Amino acid sequence: MAAEFVVDVKNLSKDFGDVKAVRSISFRVEKGKVFGFLGTNGAGKTTTIKMLCCLLRPTGGDATVLGHNILSGQMEIKRKVGYLPETPILYEKFSLREFLSFIGRLRSMDSGLIEKQSERLAKLFGLEEEIDKQISSYSKGMKQKASLAAALIHDPEVLFLDEPTSGLDARSAKMVKDLLVGLSKKGKTVFMSTHIMEIADELCKEVAIIDKGSIVGIGDLRKMEKGAKARDLEQLFLGLTGGEDEKELAEFLK
Numbered sequence: 001m002a003a004e005f006v007v008d009v010k011n012l013s014k015d016f017g018d019v020k021a022v023r024s025i026s027f028r029v030e031k032g033k034v035f036g037f038l039g040t041n042g043a044g045k046t047t048t049i050k051m052l053c054c055l056l057r058p059t060g061g062d063a064t065v066l067g068h069n070i071l072s073g074q075m076e077i078k079r080k081v082g083y084l085p086e087t088p089i090l091y092e093k094f095s096l097r098e099f100l101s102f103i104g105r106l107r108s109m110d111s112g113l114i115e116k117q118s119e120r121l122a123k124l125f126g127l128e129e130e131i132d133k134q135i136s137s138y139s140k141g142m143k144q145k146a147s148l149a150a151a152l153i154h155d156p157e158v159l160f161l162d163e164p165t166s167g168l169d170a171r172s173a174k175m176v177k178d179l180l181v182g183l184s185k186k187g188k189t190v191f192m193s194t195h196i197m198e199i200a201d202e203l204c205k206e207v208a209i210i211d212k213g214s215i216v217g218i219g220d221l222r223k224m225e226k227g228a229k230a231r232d233l234e235q236l237f238l239g240l241t242g243g244e245d246e247k248e249l250a251e252f253l254k
């Protein structure tokens with residue numbers, strides 16, 4: 001059977017004034033994969049994810065998500081994808097139950113299903129006791145979990161996750177990793193950005209490495225490591241995104 005590509009990006013670019021945040025990148029993500037999007041700070045990961053979720057208009061190029069164009073199919077894309085922002089965007093005056101209900105209604109879900117999904121997700125993230133407490137009283141990790149719950153409420157076909165394990169303790173991070181693998185086994189597609197090499201290593205068979213807005217490596221992780229004669233992903237990543245860090249550090253420590 002021919003591969004089905006859920007995300008198809010062609011020469012996508014984004015400028016912010018003089019800053020070329022994303023420079024004509026192209027890649028495809030197959031259905032049911034956990035695809036890793038790696039890059040250093042400021043490489044263009046968040047900008048790319050926002051364009052694919054129709055939250056930011058590209059300067060050039062094109063992309064489709066689930067066959068819908070990001071310029072003309074915004075309504076469909078926004079309805080079908082789950083998006084985890086880099087920093088949780090939550091209505092802090094709401095309780096988690098109220099927040100999930102609000103998001104569920106935006107997703108046109110009926111109230112019975114919203115209630116059922118909210119309870120399931122609160123349980124999954126260990127927030128059953130907190131579900132009726134104001135989000136403003138949550139810790140950083142709890143807010144991240146609330147944000148993940150909101151991304152999952154409508155059981156989306158595709159998930160765009162910007163640093164999904166950010167702020168999570170080891171146990172919670174492990175649960176989220178297992179969750180993402182489990183969802184991909186059920187046919188959901190996960191597109192996730194990360195700085196954390198071990199996470200990419202564990203979860204993603206395929207990755208794209210972005211550096212200063214351009215893709216500098218893409219494909220099967222193991223093959224890329226072999227091709228570059230890199231010991232591990234970290235070495236591959238450091239090789240492809242080479243900077244002046246060591247020189248700067250020596251200068252600073254002088």
Ligand SMILES: Nc1ncnc2c1ncn2[C@@H]1O[C@H](COP(=O)(O)OP(=O)(O)OP(=O)(O)O)[C@@H](O)[C@H]1O
Pocket residue numbers: 016019020021039040041042043044045046047048086195
């Ligand atoms: N709203 C904006 N206005 C101007 N420049 C921006 C804006 N958003 C991002 N940029 C610039 O675009 C580039 C890419 O930023 P982006 O947030 O996509 O990086 P990132 O890969 O997500 O980094 P990080 O790992 O730190 O989250 C950076 O140079 C950043 O300064």
Ligand SMILES: [Mg+2]
Pocket residue numbers: 045046047086162
């Ligand atoms: Mg970012």
